[in-house]
Each structure stands twice: as structure tokens, then as C-alpha cells.
Amino acid sequence: MTVRDTGQYSVFDDDPAPVGSPGDDENLVVDIDGFEGPLDVLLALARSQKVDLKQISILELVQQFLDFVAAAKLHRLEKAADYLVMAAWLAYLKSRLLLPEENIEEEYSAGEMAARLSFHLQRLNAMRRVAATLMSHNQLGRDVFARGRPEPVIVTTVTSGYEVSFYQLLRAYADHKTRKAVADIRIHQRDIYSLDQALDRLRGLIGDVPDWTDLFQFIPESVIDAKMTRSVKAGLFTASLEMTRGGSAEIIQKQMFGPVFIRKRDRKD
């Protein structure tokens, strides 16, 4: 069987709902998305025992859950780590329930752990029952109606001329924050060696050097920072291309990834 959360609320009390008819375990088709977490599955399984929740067999319940998880593993359990953690805990509980008590020196007895699980299931069940009752209560605007055409009078001990709900206040702040998160983009100023700087440096130095020179010889000695060095290299390289294009220098690279050499060029050449 498949369970789907249709998003619709139904009066689920005493519905033998989610896990499907008990007994057809062989045909158990599991859709984890249909359940709201492992406790939900456990409650559905416990209900399928068709006894008072206080009387459920925890051992049987544990086994059913482990079967459920085993079946679900074939599907998309990776989405539901909670189920695996619960399964691990239940497997532990099961082993404790099967072992004789006296051999175990731990804080909680298996009986206590089982009682605790049972309590949680009973409480969740009780909350679901009252939730259903609450929703079936007469609701204003659904079952009972206020005056449809109220006459414009407001009889209040007037406290303020303005009406703002707490929700609106929080909403305003959150919207403001959301907008601000989009608007406040700060770009850190980065240290870069500009093309102009590189051109100035190359033009100034290139005349002093007679022959082919490794372009990176022109990196200023003051530059030691690795990031800055990269920027300077990029700047110098771009500048060398620029000067070559302009005819005031020529460059040569003898092998791939090898050094780039540059020398001054006379226009007359």
C-alpha cells in the first residue's frame, strides 16, 4: 500500500490509516514521504495492532518498524536519516528486550525504554485526536458566521489610532532584512596591479636593457605577496602585449609555459 500526504487534513482518529491494513506485510510498499517522520510510522504501526496503545507489544512494534525500514531502504531512504537513527535505537531496544535484565548494567532498563516509547506514542495519538476534535469544532467563517454586513462602528476603549499586528511588525522587519540582504553587496577593494602601472614600469625600464629579457624580471622587488605577484605578472604580460601591438616592443616565447622574453623595438626596424 502507498500512503500519500495529500496535504489535506482528515479526521484520522481511529482511521487505521497510514501503514495500511495489518497483515499484508508481504505486500508492504513503503513511501516514506507519506509519513511525517519515524514516530508517525510507529504510531501507525502501533494502531495496526488494534489494541489500546497502552497494551501494544513493543517487541512486535519494533520488528514491524525494522521491516518497514528494510523495505523502505530499497526506495529513497537516503532522504530520511531520522528513520535510520530510529531503527538503530529500536534495534538496540529490541536486543535489550530479548536479553535477560540482570546482565545489563545500564541506566535504563528495557522496560523503561519501552514505556517511554509507548508514552510518546500515546501522547502523539492524543494530540492528533484533539487536533481532529479542534478542527471539527465550529469555526467562525466556516460553520458559524459573524455579521456579514457589519455596520461601521468600533466600540473599543480606544488605545491607539493605529492597528498593526505583531505579525505585521515581524513581517516588516523580516522583509526589510530580506531586501537588505539583496541590496547590501559589498565588494572588497582588491589590491591589483593595473595595466597603466605595468605599462609605466615596462616603458621606463625596457630602454635600459639591451637584449631579450625575461618579462618577469621586471616584477618590482617590493612585491612579495603571492596574490600581488600574480596580479603584477598578469599586468606585465598584458602591458607587453599592448606594447607589441603598438610597435614599441617585441616578445617571444620559445616553448609552451616557458618564460616570455621582451625587448625594445625601434619603429624604424
Add this chain to the structure above:
Amino acid sequence: MDVREQSRTVEALLFASDRPLSALALDDCLPEGSDIDRLLADLQQHYLDRGVNLVEVAGKWMFQTAPDLAFLLRKEVEQTRRLSRAAVETLAVISYHQPVTRADIEAVRGVSLSRGILDTLMAADWVRPMGRRRTAGRPVTYGTTDHFLVHFGLNSIKDLPGLGELKAAGFLENVNISRLNLLDDDKSGTEQPELPIPPDI
């Protein structure tokens, strides 16, 4: 202004309004020495078996259509939007356990509270932040609004259906404490057992 006129006045004010009015506010519109409680009781009696009833909700008074006529009126008015099951359950946990923290809600429901639930309930003006709990992290606590009471026709939180049974069964005790009490009364909250189960089982 005799009692008859006083009654008509209260009737007119309540009839004109589409939201509940407090006895105090109504009394302000009456002459000195009027017995507003008596007037309200009499009006309530007069309307008891009519198509419109006078009800007390959230400690205030309002006229609304008789519940037994719901089946006739429903088609007249657009159905209120359906809440998701998770939202309904969350609303129930908040209303019965209030004030509760997010963690409390998650502990009771056994699943983490997804986005869009609390803000939906707050947008409907059924739930609001109440304050902060005096525990580590001082988490915000949530509770229900007066509008919640009005919407569900309750005079106070004490009128929630099944409240007594839940209390008797120990389901409404402090969520975290009750969990520990179940195991060991002497254990203080700091010695929570480290069981590998999120959320707390």
C-alpha cells in the same frame, strides 16, 4: 433609559459589529448603574433557539449564526482554506501545551518543524510568540491568540476540547520533564540520557 432600551442598545451594538465586544466596552455605552451582565444573559437567552446566537468567546461577546445551520450556510460562503495536517497538529500542540518552544513541538510530534508552518499559523493570527523560556538559549515560546479563541468559539484556553483528559493522562506536563519523569523521578533535567535519537524519544 429603561432596561428595555438598554437591552436594545446592547443588541444593536453587538449586531452591528463583526467582532466580539467586551462587556466593559458595551457598558461604556450605557447609563450609569446598568447591569450589563444581566442584559447580556437575557439577550443570550432570547437568542438561544433563534437562527443567530449570542456567544461568549475569548471573554467577549458576539452574535453568530447558529451552529446547527452550518450545513445551509456553508455553500453561501467560500470555504476557508484547508490547513495541512502538519499545521493542524502544530496548532493543536501549541494550543494545548502553551507556552511551547519549537523544540517542544518537535518533541511531541517526533519530527522537525518545517518552514511555512509557524508563519502560516502566525499569519492566520492564531499563534504568536509569547516570551522566552528561562532555560539555556532562552528560546522563544509560542501560544495562541484571542483571535484563535474567537475563531474556534472558545471562551478561554480552558475550554479546549479534551483538555482534562490530556491533563489527567500526564500528556500536558512540561514536555521535557514528563519524558524524564516517566523514567526516573529523581533525575534532574541536566542528566538527560544520551540516546541516539533525534528528535527526543
Add this chain to the structure above:
Amino acid sequence: MDVREQSRTVEALLFASDRPLSALALDDCLPEGSDIDRLLADLQQHYLDRGVNLVEVAGKWMFQTAPDLAFLLRKEVEQTRRLSRAAVETLAVISYHQPVTRADIEAVRGVSLSRGILDTLMAADWVRPMGRRRTAGRPVTYGTTDHFLVHFGLNSIKDLPGLGELKAAGFLENVNISRLNLLDDDKSGTEQPELPIPPDI
């Protein structure tokens, strides 16, 4: 459905309707063979000397406050007004960042604070001058009032949900909070002690 039930139905329909209803429309909601004209006449008679009357206007029927009580409705016409969006946002900024100066508010909101917003918030008794900041120009700082707390049901300003809690509740979609917090750190002046404000401010 006997005549009594038919009458209750008509009464409820007229009460809940947001517009006057024709006899024909009402008749549609009643079983075959109902005498709608008779029902309306009887209802009109019943309400004749009460605080509300059933009246026929332009061939349609509606409940209306008795003419002699209309003064009640006019007397208290203190309609609540809506705050502008900018004002709500300013109020939110003040409540979260107080004490703040005008300039702070403008810096946080990124727009200049138009005249009248602070006045409006102060007139509503939600915001008040708190003191003067010990910086150049000694600008006045603003914060929220006790009345603000009462209005929004807060025990203290610390009860306002934090950014993390707002996000958890679904208010902040796709916003990186840690980044927001960082941006908020430039809230200047928090370390400077406030000066008490002279009484004439």
C-alpha cells in the same frame, strides 16, 4: 423542516450575508413549498421593536440598526487607521535596534526618513525619545514605549524573536543570517552611553 426552522434559516442567512438578499434568493435555500413572504413578514414583525430591524430596500432584505439607535454607531466612530508600510518598517527597525537616531534609521533602511513617520509613531505612543547620543551634534535617540510592549503583548523588548528564530519560523526565506548579523555589526554608537534627554524634548 418546519416553519420554525425555516424562519431560523432565513434569519441566519440575512445575518451572515454581506449584501441585501432578495426573497427569491432566500427561497432557494428553503425546501419546496415554503412561504418566504410570510417568513419575512413574521421576522420583520419580530424585530420591529428590537435594537435591529429587518428592512426591505430596493426589493431586497437586510438587517439594520434601529434608526433611533443609529446615534450609537456614529458616536464611537473612531476607526483605526492603517500604518503605512514605511511606518511599520521604521517601527520594526526602532524596536530591534533601539536606541537609534534618525540617521541610524536612515542608514539601516537605506532611505531617508520622511517627515511625519516618527511623529506618527510617537503620536501612537509606540516610540519615544530616549536620550542623546554622545557624538557630534548629540542627536536624539529613539526607542519603544511600554505601550508598545503592551500593544504587541511582549513582556520585554528582549522577547522579540531574533533573526535565527524569524528564519526558523519561515519569515526569512533564502537569507543567510550569519551574513545579516555581520552587516548589523556596524550599528554604531552602542558603546556610547546615552545622555538623559532634557524634559523639553
